[in-house]
Amino acid sequence: MANTAIPIQLAYAETYNGMVIPFITLRHADGTPEFGQIDHNRVAECITGRLCQLCAQPLTDAAVLMARPMDFGYGYVPEPAQHPECAAYAIKACPMLSGRLPRLRDRTRPQRRRCTLSAACWCGEPPAPPSVEAIVRSGRPATPWYSVRFPMAEYEVTMTARKGPRGISLHALTHRKIRLVSWGDPDKADLGRVIVYGLPMPEAGSGS
């Protein structure tokens, strides 16, 4: 958490309570971050611009994606990649990325924090109904999480029908290195995906 060492890439990143604020984290009008909610414009900017979701700097040699078993089924990850050093920091510092909390935990809840500028901020607006995907994801707090390291030469954006960036392709990665970050408490569907896609499982006796 706050005592996790910050890597050099993140030396100039904004922090909040000692934790780096990821570039893609949604901010209130008064500047406070809403951890767990993402700024969709910044997500699109990172995916198309080949930028790191944490420090917003260009990705060069190698990058890391954080993926769940269901992402391997879809064939892409709907969030930007990270520098390997930034990913290592996020795994240590951010409970959402290490799978202890769902990534989009606030999106189906009507109550939320209001900032000091709520009259001019999105938090003063009535909440939008959650998307189907947000509901599906928020109901799955214990899914396994994997880190997928790959060479940037294999970076490929998956597009939507409207030619917007949907995510980063997992199919295009032929030299990917997959590691288990957090096993959680997978249901039968996730266990099936782990087997079908040949994903790593916890070693016997290591717990999760």
Ligand SMILES: [Zn+2]
């Ligand atoms: Zn606000």
Ligand SMILES: [Zn+2]
């Ligand atoms: Zn970075």
